[in-house]
Amino acid sequence: MAPVGRGKKAKKTVTKYVLDCTHPAEDSILDPADFVTFLNSRVKVAGKTNNLGSSIMITKEKNCVNLSADIPLSKRYLKYLTKKYLKKQNLRDWLRVVSNSKNSFELRYFQVDNEETEE
Numbered sequence: 245m246a247p248v249g250r251g252k253k254a255k256k257t258v259t260k261y262v263l264d265c266t267h268p269a270e271d272s273i274l275d276p277a278d279f280v281t282f283l284n285s286r287v288k289v290a291g292k293t294n295n296l297g298s299s300i301m302i303t304k305e306k307n308c309v310n311l312s313a314d315i316p317l318s319k320r321y322l323k324y325l326t327k328k329y330l331k332k333q334n335l336r337d338w339l340r341v342v343s344n345s346k347n348s349f350e351l352r353y354f355q356v357d358n359e360e361t362e363e
Contacts, residue, residue, distance in 0.1 A: 256314055258312055258313070258314055259312070259313050259316075259317055259347070260310065260311070260312045260313075260347055261310070261311045261312075261313075261317075261319060261322055261347050261348065261349070262308055262309070262310055262311075262347065262348040262349070263279075263308065263309040263310075263311070263322070263326060263348070263349045263350075263351070264307070264308050264344065264348060264349065264350040264351065265279065265307050265308065265309060265351050266307040266308070266350075267351065267352065267353065268335070268339055268351050268353075269307040270307065273335065273338075273339075274333070274335065274339075274351070276304050276307055276308070276309055277304055279304075279309055279329055280302055280303070280304045280309055282325075282329050282332075283302050283309070283311070283325060283329075284296065284302055286325055286328070287300060287302070287317075287325065289315065298314075299313060299314045299315045300312070300313045300314070300315070300317065301313075319343075319347070319349075322349065323341050323343075323349060326341050326349065326351075327341060330351075337354075338353060338354060339351050339352065339353060339354070340352055340353075340354055
């Protein structure tokens, strides 16, 4: 009979996301502190809002919002909440959420070409 091995416990993976709000914050269009309070009130843990506890930490550093989670949290959910915030602040027409790398987003302005062809 083969020896029974003890099951290894899975390591808790900490996922870290960075939301870069540099361009809109420098133009004083968006307030990162207000965005942090929005995320604190809207992120759902176990199907309930305002249930962050110690599993999710949301902090603001200069013009970036950092989020670290001990529980599984999808990047897509963060993008959804960011778009929801932009819509609430009526900024959705001017800003878009673009992924920089695997764990970061950036808020960018839409590129508008104002060049008219003269005939």
